[in-house]
Amino acid sequence: MDKILSLKEIHYRYHLDAPNVLTDLSLDIPSGKITAILGPNGIGKTTLLHILLGLLKPFQGEVAVAGKPHREYSRQELSQLIGLVPQLESIPFNFSVFEYVLLGRSPYLKPFQLPGKEDLRITEEALESAGIYHLMNKPVTELSGGERQLVQISRVLTQQTRILLLDEPTAHLDLENQNRILSLLKRMSSRGITTVLTTHDPNAAIFAADHFVLMSQGNIAAQGGLRGVITAENLSLIYKTPIRVEQTNGFTMVVMDKVK
Amino acid sequence: MNKKTYSRTILILGLGILVLLLASVFVGRYPKPFWLPPGLLSQDLLARQLVLNLRLPRLLTAFLLGMVLSATGSVMQMVFRNPLVEPGFLGVSQGAAFGAAVSILWLNRHPLVIELSATFFGLLALLTSYLLSTRIRYGGWVLRLILSGVAVSAFFSAGVGVLKYIADPLTELPELTFWLLGGLYSVTWRDLLFALPFALAGIVIAFVMRWRVNLLSLNDDTAFSLGASLTRERIILLIVTISATAALTAISGIIGWVGLIIPHISRRLFGASAEKSIPAAMLLGGGFTVFADDLARTLLPGEIPLGILTSAIGAGLFIYLMVSIGLKVRRDG
Numbered sequence: 388m389d390k391i392l393s394l395k396e397i398h399y400r401y402h403l404d405a406p407n408v409l410t411d412l413s414l415d416i417p418s419g420k421i422t423a424i425l426g427p428n429g430i431g432k433t434t435l436l437h438i439l440l441g442l443l444k445p446f447q448g449e450v451a452v453a454g455k456p457h458r459e460y461s462r463q464e465l466s467q468l469i470g471l472v473p474q475l476e477s478i479p480f481n482f483s484v485f486e487y488v489l490l491g492r493s494p495y496l497k498p499f500q501l502p503g504k505e506d507l508r509i510t511e512e513a514l515e516s517a518g519i520y521h522l523m524n525k526p527v528t529e530l531s532g533g534e535r536q537l538v539q540i541s542r543v544l545t546q547q548t549r550i551l552l553l554d555e556p557t558a559h560l561d562l563e564n565q566n567r568i569l570s571l572l573k574r575m576s577s578r579g580i581t582t583v584l585t586t587h588d589p590n591a592a593i594f595a596a597d598h599f600v601l602m603s604q605g606n607i608a609a610q611g612g613l614r615g616v617i618t619a620e621n622l623s624l625i626y627k628t629p630i631r632v633e634q635t636n637g638f639t640m641v642v643m644d645k646v647k
Numbered sequence: 648m649n650k651k652t653y654s655r656t657i658l659i660l661g662l663g664i665l666v667l668l669l670a671s672v673f674v675g676r677y678p679k680p681f682w683l684p685p686g687l688l689s690q691d692l693l694a695r696q697l698v699l700n701l702r703l704p705r706l707l708t709a710f711l712l713g714m715v716l717s718a719t720g721s722v723m724q725m726v727f728r729n730p731l732v733e734p735g736f737l738g739v740s741q742g743a744a745f746g747a748a749v750s751i752l753w754l755n756r757h758p759l760v761i762e763l764s765a766t767f768f769g770l771l772a773l774l775t776s777y778l779l780s781t782r783i784r785y786g787g788w789v790l791r792l793i794l795s796g797v798a799v800s801a802f803f804s805a806g807v808g809v810l811k812y813i814a815d816p817l818t819e820l821p822e823l824t825f826w827l828l829g830g831l832y833s834v835t836w837r838d839l840l841f842a843l844p845f846a847l848a849g850i851v852i853a854f855v856m857r858w859r860v861n862l863l864s865l866n867d868d869t870a871f872s873l874g875a876s877l878t879r880e881r882i883i884l885l886i887v888t889i890s891a892t893a894a895l896t897a898i899s900g901i902i903g904w905v906g907l908i909i910p911h912i913s914r915r916l917f918g919a920s921a922e923k924s925i926p927a928a929m930l931l932g933g934g935f936t937v938f939a940d941d942l943a944r945t946l947l948p949g950e951i952p953l954g955i956l957t958s959a960i961g962a963g964l965f966i967y968l969m970v971s972i973g974l975k976v977r978r979d980g
Binding site: 483493 | 725728729730855856858859861862864865866867868869871872873874875876914918919920922
């Protein structure tokens, strides 16, 4: 497996005297694939993404990007390599969609530089490939949940990174919008972009991902391909509720079992 | 707004403000109310001295003050991700007021001493707010700074209250009160020179770093992922802009509302991106303050404190914006 991101024996806690959120966690993310990190709410999925991004520094252990430890990259180099779509981006000012998406070009600007013609062109392209070119002049504060998520993904598209981290990209979205977002991610992955997304919804993960990571109690419970990881036994264990995995017409589907 | 329209609008705005500045040289109550005929300058020595030594430094100070307050307001609102923040936030205004009061009562009533004392205490209040916020153990960093800013501000405001109470009502109290109301009536070239380096540093840094200000208005994790060095960039921006505000507040006294309302107007007219809204806010703020100061020194035979006028006009505009078109700022997510 060609790994682009790797975590080695990571320990993390928010304060010195707080309990560990992640304990002795090791994980390799395959290059050019979509990896879904699954687990119940509050298990440390966002923390894990923030560690991959470099925003949080682990107390112990090492994070490597393309074979080189995080600390050997400058802030600018790292931001040209890894993009992030956070779960709930609150934007208190009404940037237009274009202005907001253009911010994705920041990693390529010198400290006092403003975006130029090329940056504007890349931004337009990103809006087009996300299918929201027509929203260009709309204020971001007036978008629906699905549109807003597409706008955020357009912003990381203009960032032109090899790695994309997405925190619960389909949470709070209806089925049509979930489909739009996940299909867009699949298209990007087919162009060789490594994608890591967290989700608490196994069906969203099955729809999009190639590689599955199950998290439980600050560590990895299972990882690998669909068949090996998405099993009734694994899921029932980490979600602490009876779960069935069904096959219909070649599709795998996760359903909650009735509690007896 | 596209680049071309923006450039054209800024050019027109700039020319308008230039005309306002030129006209303001001749607006006043000498030799008779409202207008000094330009031809008089070559004949009347007093008129010439009035223009060169009083009106010009006063005009330029008003312009710089407006620019600095608006730039600081814009930067702070975006860096703190809160559209209701203004430059007095974090105790700077009350700290400066306390410093001026200490100087008037106990140190020296020489303007330079008042200015130095006001700047010193303004920055001290900022530092105290910051240090206090690092000791609070809950909430995000914005909440921690707001809480400590409120506390420090109240503390200095109580100090000003005590000093007013013990000030000599015949000599010290009037001067103190007039300073607190804010005004540019006594500005000299020397005052302007004192504040100029701080003001220019604030204006230039806010201008060249305006793209970074955009980044800092996003979530911490998003801003980080886009390459922002959060702590370092926030500290640089806040220190230079607030120092500029403190240095000018030391001359002018407390001038309210410019730093709150002008950034709002600028964002409404030119969009939220700081790339366009910060330069525009600086121009609008400078023009607004010069205009308010023209009114302050012309409307009545005696001087109207500038702070009263900017507050009255600013509050009026604020109400108008809220009622008629809405501020278009929403907190969401």
